[in-house]
Amino acid sequence: MLRHLMNVMDLSVQELDELLTLANQIYENPDDYADACHRKKLATCFYEPSTRTRLSFESAMLNLGGQILGFDDADSSSAAKGESVADTIRVISSYADICAMRHPKEGAPYVASLHARIPVINAGDGGHNHPTQTLTDLMTIRMLKGQFSGLTIGLCGDLKFGRTVHSLVEAMVRYPDVHFIMISPDELRIPDYLRRDILDRNLIDYKEVGVLEDVLPKLDILYMTRVQRERFFNEEDYIRLKDSFILDKAKMDLAHDDMLVLHPLPRVNEISTEVDDDPRAVYFKQAKFGVYVRMALILTLLKEAGTL
Numbered sequence: 085m086l087r088h089l090m091n092v093m094d095l096s097v098q099e100l101d102e103l104l105t106l107a108n109q110i111y112e113n114p115d116d117y118a119d120a121c122h123r124k125k126l127a128t129c130f131y132e133p134s135t136r137t138r139l140s141f142e143s144a145m146l147n148l149g150g151q152i153l154g155f156d157d158a159d160s161s162s163a164a165k166g167e168s169v170a171d172t173i174r175v176i177s178s179y180a181d182i183c184a185m186r187h188p189k190e191g192a193p194y195v196a197s198l199h200a201r202i203p204v205i206n207a208g209d210g211g212h213n214h215p216t217q218t219l220t221d222l223m224t225i226r227m228l229k230g231q232f233s234g235l236t237i238g239l240c241g242d243l244k245f246g247r248t249v250h251s252l253v254e255a256m257v258r259y260p261d262v263h264f265i266m267i268s269p270d271e272l273r274i275p276d277y278l279r280r281d282i283l284d285r286n287l288i289d290y291k292e293v294g295v296l297e298d299v300l301p302k303l304d305i306l307y308m309t310r311v312q313r314e315r316f317f318n319e320e321d322y323i324r325l326k327d328s329f330i331l332d333k334a335k336m337d338l339a340h341d342d343m344l345v346l347h348p349l350p351r352v353n354e355i356s357t358e359v360d361d362d363p364r365a366v367y368f369k370q371a372k373f374g375v376y377v378r379m380a381l382i383l384t385l386l387k388e389a390g391t392l
């Protein structure tokens with residue numbers, strides 16, 4: 085059956101668990117999977133800049149013995165001549181076995197999935213969703229905390245435009261006894277739909293605050309985000325808000341010894357480099373886990389499509 089991944093909620097809790105278990109197995113025994121995608125091709129269609137997502141997808145397919153093709157800039161594709169996403173994916177369906185697509189327009193990978201004959205993975209669509217980052221975040225939490233339930237998670241920074249935050253909240257509310265503390269400037273608070281349709285509807289315990297120091301001692305996980313310059317309507321607002329929160333050594337002293345600091349990266353100023361050597365700072369480890377979880381996803385979708 086042809087299956088796509090647009091949103092982490094496309095996966096049931098059981099499917100998510102199976103995917104993370106497979107990612108863990110690949111992490112433990114990578115050689116066992118070195119030829120799993122022999123002669124299969126991954127197309128990376130990136131209409132928006134990326135380092136981690138595109139390269140970790142490509143690394144994932146190469147680690148599985150497959151091959152890669154694609155573009156990393158809309159201007160180097162026929163989108164620059166006005167080709168639609170629908171036509172592009174129809175063509176790429178003849179060139180590759182699976183596609184990862186990033187696009188600045190929300191819903192563009194979904195449109196692609198409607199016209200595709202191969203599995204399409206949303207690699208980030210505007211300020212909307214970024215499911216494979218969420219899979220990466222979940223793998224990091226499961227590997228380093230051992231469980232999802234019972235955690236108090238602080239989400240800090242640009243909670244309005246930060247698509248990784250939206251996807252992570254949606255995924256985590258499915259586990260029992262999860263608490264959120266949202267830390268942001270007023271202008272960058274979580275969107276209303278997330279508050280109303282996800283948090284309130286699921287009776288999730290959360291609060292919204294403006295000062296990081298006050299809540300740091302309560303957190304099991306601090307998920308930092310950068311202020312998303314590319315989604316602002318004017319530069320003045322960006323400059324005013326960009327350094328609202330900067331995590332440094334002095335603030336880390338307020339946190340538990342076992343609090344983890346995650347960040348989807350790229351980082352700008354929001355985490356001082358002096359924090360990088362703190363064993364609680366796991367954002368580079370998190371980026372590494374992204375390869376294994378994408379290997380698991382490629383394998384799962386190709387198997388379901390009957391390609392493997």
Ligand code: CP
Nearest residue numbers: 134135136137348349
């Ligand atoms: N975390 C993330 O999506 O990073 P890139 O924008 O570099 O892919």
